[in-house]
Amino acid sequence: MELTINKPTKRNGKRAVIFTVLALTMAAAAYAFLFLKHDPALVNLGERLSPASAEHPLGTDHLGRDVLTRLLLGAQLTVGYGLLALFAAVIFGVPFGLISGFKGGAIDRIFMRVADAFLAFPDTIVAIVLSGLLGPGIENLLLAIVVVKWVNYARLVRSTVITERQKDYVTMAKINGLSSFAIMRKHLFPHIIGNVLVLSSLDLGKIILLISSLSYIGLGAQPPAPEWGAMLNDARPYFQSNQSLMIYPGLAIVCVVFLSNILGDYFRDAFDVKKEVES
Amino acid sequence: MNLLSIRQLHIMGKQNHIVKGLSFDVREGEWLAIVGQSGSGKSMTAMAIGRLLAPNLQAKGEIWYEGKNVLTLSDPAIRRLRGKRLAYIFQDYQSSFTPFLTIGQHFDEYQRTHLALSKQARRRQAVNALASVGLDGEIYSRYPFQLSGGQLQRVSISLALLLKPDVLIADEPTTALDSVSSFKILELLSRLKADTGCAILFITHDLRHVRKYADRIGVMKAGVMIESGDKNQVLNHPEHPYTASLIHASRSLKKSSMKHEGALG
Amino acid sequence: MSLLDIRNIHKTYDNGEEVLKNVNVQIESKECLGLIGESGCGKSTLARCILQIEPIDRGSILFKGTALHNKSERLLKPYRKNIQAVLQNPASALNPKLKIKESLIDPFQQYGSQIDMKHFTYPSERGFIGQLLEMVELPSNLADRYPHELSGGQKQRVTIARAVSIEPSLLILDEPASSLDVLSQASLLTLLEELRERLDMSYLFISHDLSAVQEMCQRIMVMKRGEIVDSFEKERLFCEERHSYTKELLSLFE
Numbered sequence: 001m002e003l004t005i006n007k008p009t010k011r012n013g014k015r016a017v018i019f020t021v022l023a024l025t026m027a028a029a030a031y032a033f034l035f036l037k038h039d040p041a042l043v044n045l046g047e048r049l050s051p052a053s054a055e056h057p058l059g060t061d062h063l064g065r066d067v068l069t070r071l072l073l074g075a076q077l078t079v080g081y082g083l084l085a086l087f088a089a090v091i092f093g094v095p096f097g098l099i100s101g102f103k104g105g106a107i108d109r110i111f112m113r114v115a116d117a118f119l120a121f122p123d124t125i126v127a128i129v130l131s132g133l134l135g136p137g138i139e140n141l142l143l144a145i146v147v148v149k150w151v152n153y154a155r156l157v158r159s160t161v162i163t164e165r166q167k168d169y170v171t172m173a174k175i176n177g178l179s180s181f182a183i184m185r186k187h188l189f190p191h192i193i194g195n196v197l198v199l200s201s202l203d204l205g206k207i208i209l210l211i212s213s214l215s216y217i218g219l220g221a222q223p224p225a226p227e228w229g230a231m232l233n234d235a236r237p238y239f240q241s242n243q244s245l246m247i248y249p250g251l252a253i254v255c256v257v258f259l260s261n262i263l264g265d266y267f268r269d270a271f272d273v274k275k276e277v278e279s
Numbered sequence: 280m281n282l283l284s285i286r287q288l289h290i291m292g293k294q295n296h297i298v299k300g301l302s303f304d305v306r307e308g309e310w311l312a313i314v315g316q317s318g319s320g321k322s323m324t325a326m327a328i329g330r331l332l333a334p335n336l337q338a339k340g341e342i343w344y345e346g347k348n349v350l351t352l353s354d355p356a357i358r359r360l361r362g363k364r365l366a367y368i369f370q371d372y373q374s375s376f377t378p379f380l381t382i383g384q385h386f387d388e389y390q391r392t393h394l395a396l397s398k399q400a401r402r403r404q405a406v407n408a409l410a411s412v413g414l415d416g417e418i419y420s421r422y423p424f425q426l427s428g429g430q431l432q433r434v435s436i437s438l439a440l441l442l443k444p445d446v447l448i449a450d451e452p453t454t455a456l457d458s459v460s461s462f463k464i465l466e467l468l469s470r471l472k473a474d475t476g477c478a479i480l481f482i483t484h485d486l487r488h489v490r491k492y493a494d495r496i497g498v499m500k501a502g503v504m505i506e507s508g509d510k511n512q513v514l515n516h517p518e519h520p521y522t523a524s525l526i527h528a529s530r531s532l533k534k535s536s537m538k539h540e541g542a543l544g
Numbered sequence: 545m546s547l548l549d550i551r552n553i554h555k556t557y558d559n560g561e562e563v564l565k566n567v568n569v570q571i572e573s574k575e576c577l578g579l580i581g582e583s584g585c586g587k588s589t590l591a592r593c594i595l596q597i598e599p600i601d602r603g604s605i606l607f608k609g610t611a612l613h614n615k616s617e618r619l620l621k622p623y624r625k626n627i628q629a630v631l632q633n634p635a636s637a638l639n640p641k642l643k644i645k646e647s648l649i650d651p652f653q654q655y656g657s658q659i660d661m662k663h664f665t666y667p668s669e670r671g672f673i674g675q676l677l678e679m680v681e682l683p684s685n686l687a688d689r690y691p692h693e694l695s696g697g698q699k700q701r702v703t704i705a706r707a708v709s710i711e712p713s714l715l716i717l718d719e720p721a722s723s724l725d726v727l728s729q730a731s732l733l734t735l736l737e738e739l740r741e742r743l744d745m746s747y748l749f750i751s752h753d754l755s756a757v758q759e760m761c762q763r764i765m766v767m768k769r770g771e772i773v774d775s776f777e778k779e780r781l782f783c784e785e786r787h788s789y790t791k792e793l794l795s796l797f798e
Binding site for chain 3: 167168169171172173174175176177178179180186187190191
């Protein structure tokens, strides 16, 4: 038999660079308060709408607040809340899908009906309605996102489990005395983890967009929180005179969504055992 | 007389040389078996004859059929040849059928492409063809998934022989079947060969499927024909050690098991 | 007392198809019993019933006198170490996402403390896996590979090693060689014969290949449409008293 060696390809190298950049951005956002001297919520009407300067590298907004500070702290808010919502959706969805797919029967049927009900409505509409009902605010928005997103993970995991559990290796694991839990953990989990990471890194972009767009229409983060969508909303009246106020948060959203897509590709390749060998 | 002559056939992939200078003839009305393990290039050779190779594979050399080199024929000419004169059956009988068409619809489509027959005549011909492979007429209105593997392989044989081809190229038709069904298929092929007089080029990895019915045998290994000749000569006096090991590995029933009981243990 | 005693079992699928009709099989210790039949005759279902992967409708399955049928998974666990299996398709019997060593160690992790270790030692996990691979004539560096890097024959040897790693007394072989090419088939059957001698196991050898069954087994049973229609010692395969179906099979294989 021939030995195939896994050579790191050029693409993998590029991925690694992008991955590092993403990690650094997030770290910078997380520790922004260490090297920022401005208060993101401090109103200084004397300096309102001032252009870029040494003091304010990206200028100030309509209330004289430093844009760079708000952008960095916004990363904390937007990405942080996005990750939080994602994490909650995964934590809730994955076990649900695992059990439903592996056990089948009545549990599975009930779950499918619930999931169908959730899937019948578009994400954005459900999120808008829920945060509208619960009242505006970032916590309620997060709750709405979890409610909307967990079904996707449960469905993904369930369908993977249903395909895999019919295979002989699961039968053999039963014959070898493994308990249902052990089979899920040792044999099915490796099949799920890759898929879930791919979906969730792609979802991260969508969730950030959702948070920002709901904040933009006033249902998410409330002023003076420096959330990117809310910043876009604040900048709307000054679109003619100070375009940069809209461009910066917009660019930030685009970058994060883009990075999350690349991350998704990276995970997909990283968890494909076969592809490693073929390349 | 030679029906099909293959001369210095080379098949190349992007990096590998799969078939290396292969030459052999298929004679009229004979059963020629090509035996070899997976990766020996035997299936590629079968595909090259009907120009069915995947686009990333390249065939060089000559394949003579009725005074023409198949490898240089125009596309319409090769299509006419493939439908009427060269017929194929494959190992993967399941994917030879479209799952949402009935067996009858498969026949109908094939007949309308190649024959000018009325609807009733088409149906009559199809039912006769099914009967000739030992299948009931009611199969006509069934869907592929309702039939067993052996039955589906019979249907594909009856379809392949419908237009009375000169050569039937059978690429491991029995490998996916259990041995009971495969022996039945072999018996059927041999009967149909006698009835229709078509030659059979039979590709297999299992010498047992060859022992009873083939006229001549060619043994392939790593893209080269290492031995060929009359069936009895190859089976009883193999020249190449590889042929000998293949013969040794193909178990057959031991009739005298009573006497050799100890030795069999 | 037979090692495995199957009495009058019946099984009907949900669609009303009777797959097993009044099947009786006795397997003695250290014997190799052959079960032959066409595909779809119910022989694999019988194997799945013995392995308690599928429930039976009626009848009983006794292992050394203890009933196994339709027991809960918890009560069944101690018996699972005695009855192991090798299935037809090695490609799907190994988890594609796990390394060979991770799949191999599965049964031992469950039963390692309960077995006598008559034939193996456990110096370390690595050493144990090396022994298993060596026993099935595979190089020990395969332990760190993934299943898709192995040939079909090699994969099947891995599943055999996994099955015998806990020294079972009965091994159910459901067409272990049919998906392999002729040369691999022959060497796999030789290996199985050697292992049975070495590890004192019984085999239920299920196959559609009469010549393989004749080579491997002392006693042969013939199954047709869910029924055992014939049962005899290997030496009496060509005798006049054989069932008409057995004779039909014989004529095909000649």
